Amino acid sequence: MAATNLTYLTCIEQAKLLKTREISPVELMKESLDRIDRYEPTLKAWITVNGEQALTKARQAEAEITAGKYRGPLHGLPYGVKDQMHALGFPTTLGTRVLDAHEMVAPYDATVIKRLAAAGAILIGKQNQHEWGKGGTIDFPYGQPRNPWHPDYDASSSSTGSGIATAAGLCSFSIGEDTGGSVRGPASCNGVVGLRPTFGRVSRHGGVMAGYSSDTFGPLARSVEDVAAIMEVIGGHDPLDVLCSPRPVPHYAHQMNGDLRGMKLAVVREIAYGDGVDEEVVAAFETSVSVLREQGAIVEEISLPYAKWAVPLQMLSTDADVASWFLANYLRDRYDRFDVGTRTRLASSALIPASVYNRAMRARTVVRAQVLDAMRKYDALLTPTNVTPPRLIEAAQESLGSADDVIPKLIRRRIAHYPFSLSNVPAMSVPNGFSKDGLPLALQIASRPFGEGTVFQIGHAYQKATDWHSQHPDLQKTLSVA
Amino acid sequence: MDVTIEQVRVLSEMQGLSLPEGDLENVALRLSTWLTAMEQIEVEMGAEINAAEPIPPVFPREEF
Numbered sequence: 001m002a003a004t005n006l007t008y009l010t011c012i013e014q015a016k017l018l019k020t021r022e023i024s025p026v027e028l029m030k031e032s033l034d035r036i037d038r039y040e041p042t043l044k045a046w047i048t049v050n051g052e053q054a055l056t057k058a059r060q061a062e063a064e065i066t067a068g069k070y071r072g073p074l075h076g077l078p079y080g081v082k083d084q085m086h087a088l089g090f091p092t093t094l095g096t097r098v099l100d101a102h103e104m105v106a107p108y109d110a111t112v113i114k115r116l117a118a119a120g121a122i123l124i125g126k127q128n129q130h131e132w133g134k135g136g137t138i139d140f141p142y143g144q145p146r147n148p149w150h151p152d153y154d155a156s157s158s159s160t161g162s163g164i165a166t167a168a169g170l171c172s173f174s175i176g177e178d179t180g181g182s183v184r185g186p187a188s189c190n191g192v193v194g195l196r197p198t199f200g201r202v203s204r205h206g207g208v209m210a211g212y213s214s215d216t217f218g219p220l221a222r223s224v225e226d227v228a229a230i231m232e233v234i235g236g237h238d239p240l241d242v243l244c245s246p247r248p249v250p251h252y253a254h255q256m257n258g259d260l261r262g263m264k265l266a267v268v269r270e271i272a273y274g275d276g277v278d279e280e281v282v283a284a285f286e287t288s289v290s291v292l293r294e295q296g297a298i299v300e301e302i303s304l305p306y307a308k309w310a311v312p313l314q315m316l317s318t319d320a321d322v323a324s325w326f327l328a329n330y331l332r333d334r335y336d337r338f339d340v341g342t343r344t345r346l347a348s349s350a351l352i353p354a355s356v357y358n359r360a361m362r363a364r365t366v367v368r369a370q371v372l373d374a375m376r377k378y379d380a381l382l383t384p385t386n387v388t389p390p391r392l393i394e395a396a397q398e399s400l401g402s403a404d405d406v407i408p409k410l411i412r413r414r415i416a417h418y419p420f421s422l423s424n425v426p427a428m429s430v431p432n433g434f435s436k437d438g439l440p441l442a443l444q445i446a447s448r449p450f451g452e453g454t455v456f457q458i459g460h461a462y463q464k465a466t467d468w469h470s471q472h473p474d475l476q477k478t479l480s481v482a
Numbered sequence: 483m484d485v486t487i488e489q490v491r492v493l494s495e496m497q498g499l500s501l502p503e504g505d506l507e508n509v510a511l512r513l514s515t516w517l518t519a520m521e522q523i524e525v526e527m528g529a530e531i532n533a534a535e536p537i538p539p540v541f542p543r544e545e546f
Binding site: 024118141165189198209212213243309311312313315316317327331332335336340342343344345347348352356358359360361362363364365366368369372373375400402403406410448449450 | 488490492493494497498499500501502505508509511512513515516517519520522523524526530531532533535536537538540541542544546
């Protein structure tokens, strides 16, 4: 593992140094941009970087902090966003060849971008992703993203660059988008913390998404505290998003006291010990459960027998929503310009009969009711985030050749994510170990709607007792292998 | 339900999609997978599905 340096500090640690002027935002920004120059040719975490603009804003932040106008813990921190939301001055490429250049011009700033700017965070650029934010891209127009722990391995989908850039210390944090695991998957595979918030907690305004009942923007960072601090900035009501909740955002730090005494947690048997769960994943997960017990939590095991249906139900409902948008936009007249993985997924979802869609939406309600019933009895549910360690890039591609590919390529990587996506509850991935090949493993913590504070409390207590989140990839070694 | 390549060809034409020959088997495999799963879900959960409303959980009304 590499020695910790400035760019591998957490947001909160960097913020303390910035506030006390032990470092300047310019110094931090230059470090980040230098790392991007060095490692981006291999990692391919970014689609667009505007270093000159970022340095200008870093100088402004430096002047403000020097003048005593410190805005808070994100002031002066460099960050990136999945290229699925608009940010003025940057093209919104969506990681696709489908759009022409004039169609990528951002019309306005997404609400998340505006809120981060108001908090003083500095946008470096837009991050690489699976096409349109759909998992399954095989040929990436902006380069094959690579896992910073080993370049031959997959960095998951679809907020791929957001996971890579955060893990590799190319920025302080990232904002991804999670419909069915697109924040949690990259967080897990790259060894960082990633949160899918409750639907409605974060405005979707300015995002380019079509899964209207499941899409969420969520942060990726190097600690639970960081993610909580970011959520305090980006969460909260936005009149520009009709589905955004009016609930006030709590001050999450008050809940992160490291004490889990009296908290009741449950391991979801079907996910943690289901078919195909890798033994290294199980071992790391069980060790994590022991740590939480030592922190005072009561941990039991429960069954959610309908959880196994979450993947097909999400595909039959949310994917059909998405496909209906694409049928009206691009799929009919630009089919050949889509990646084969994206277009075959969209085409199959476009053929789902409306009667089946309706039944799937009803069944989704039933599955969600089972998940929520468990959450009435327990403060949070626990599973591995991914049931296998990161796979080699080729093995992870959704290139279907036969029915034998369906479970390993279409279902297994989603099996732990979709029950909570479908239920629209908060779920967070926290690093919890490494495979024998040195690839990150992760624990998933899910809680009740708007229960982000509980998720943070558990994740923070876990991180106080472990140091997995403090380990970082040795990028010189990664470059030497590539 | 095993969806055939010919069925995919007809259905996609109904949607105004002209799929290349090379994609038909892939699409048929995906669609077969999800429709087969739904048949199994109906068997396991059918009565509960009948009693549920198909409302997306975008305005949570639960007590949380």
